[in-house]
Amino acid sequence: MSELSVEHLLGIKYLKETDIDLIFKTADHFKEVINRPIKKVPSLRDITIANLFFENSTRTKLSFELAEKRLSADVINFSAGQSSVKKGETLIDTVNNILAMKVDIVVMRHASVGAGVFLSKHVDAKIINAGDGTHEHPTQALLDSYSIREKLGSVKGKKILIVGDVLHSRVALSNIFALQLQGAEVKVCGPTTLIPKYISSLGVAVETNLKKALEWCDVANVLRVQHERMDIKYFPSTREYTQLFGINKEILDNLGKKIVIMHPGPINRGVEITSDVADSNESIILNQVENGVAVRMAVIYLLAQQVKR
C-alpha cells in the first residue's frame, strides 16, 4: 500500500494500522534525507501550506515549518495573537480568507476540541490537526510510536506507561489510540483527579502507584503538568505531585531493569521529571524531536500526493 486511507490527518482514531505503517516507512526515508549534507528534497515545489496556530506552540510549529521547508513547499504562518481573530473573525472566515490565497494544506492548532474535523467539512484543503484542545495531537503520537519502534524494534506487544496529567493531555489520548492500534498495552498513572473517568472504556488500566507502574512498563512517556489548563486545583501542591509522581534517578535505579523515558516537551525540570533522568542514556527525548521532523515530512508528503492539480 502506498496511499493513506484518509484525506486529512484529523486524529489517530481515523487511521488504520496500515496507514501508520506507511507513514513510518516513508518517515524512514525522510530521516535519511534530513541527515544528508543538503537536507532538502524538491517534491512539494508547487504546494502551499498554511500553519494556523490559534494556540501557542514552539516546537510543534517549528517542527512542522521545518518539515514543510525540507519538502520545498511554500509556507505561510499565522498566529492568532497578531491576527483578526482578536477583532472577532470566525474560524471559517479566517481560514477561507487564507484559502482564497490558494493554499493546499492547512496545519492547525486550536483550543477547541474538534476544530480540525469542523474545518475539514467546510473548507477545500487538506487539514492536519496539530492539536485540538484536550482531544488529539496525532503527529505527536506518531512520532512517539516511531521513536519507540526505532529504540525497541517494534511497538507490538510492548508495555507503555503514560504518566501525569492525562486529563488535559491530547498527547495522551492520541498516544493511546496509536499504541493500541499497533498492538501495545497501555497503562496510565497519575493523581486520580488528573485521570479522566472514561479511561477504562478505552481499555486502558489505571495504576496510582508510580513504582508499581514503572516496574510493569518497557517505556514511560512522561507528560507535562499543564498548569495553564488547570482552572481549579487538581493536587495540593507541585511539591506533593513531584514526591508522588515525579520520576527521578533513584526510583529508576531501584527498578532492577532499564526502561525507556520519553517526554513530549516542554519539560518542567524538577516537577514531573528530574534533569538527570531527562538527560540520561535511557531518555529518547531529543530523538523524539528529530523524528518529529521526519514523521511530519511523511504525513505532509503522503497527504500532498492527494492534492488535485
Add this chain to the structure above:
Amino acid sequence: MSKKILLNSKDIEIILHRLACQLIENHNDFSNTVLIGLQPRGSFLANRLADILKNEYQVKDLQLGLLDITFYRDDFRRRDAPLAATATKMDFLIEGKNVVIIDDVLYSGRSVRAALTAMQAYGRPDNIELLVLIDRRFSRHLPIQPDYRGRQVDAINEEKVLVTWKETHKKDAVYIEFK
C-alpha cells in the same frame, strides 16, 4: 500479452563483463570514481557490476552507492498510482569525484534527470557518466544519452522492456513485452 526474449543470462554475462572492462578503461583503479545505482532496479545491475570489478578484475576500494530518486521525480501528483520510495544508501560524498550513474533501462531520461538533481545533495562531482543495460532508442523526452550501453533497442511506446535478475526472478533475462 506476449513477450520475446531479448537477452538471455549468457548474453547478459558477456555484456556485464564488457561494461566492466569499458569502465576500467576510463576509470583505471576507481580511486576517484564512485558507482551509483538508481533504486530500485538499477541497484541490481550496479551490485553485479561492482562484484565483477572486485572479484574478477581485482578493483580494490570500489565505492558503490544506491540512490532513491522518488522525492526528486517530476511526476509527483501527475500519475494515478502514488510513488513509493525505496532506501538510499550513500555513505560517502561525491564532491570532486567522477560519478557513474547505473540504471537498467534508459527510456524517457526523466529518472536520470531526477538522479542528477538528487545527487546535488551529496556535493559537486567533477563529472557524471551514465551506464545502462538497455538503451531504448527514439523514446527520449530529454537530451540525455548513455556513455556505456549494454544493448540498444528500438521499441515502440506500447512495448515494454522487462529486465529480470537472478536475485528477484531466479534468472537473468531481458524481454520485450507486446500488448
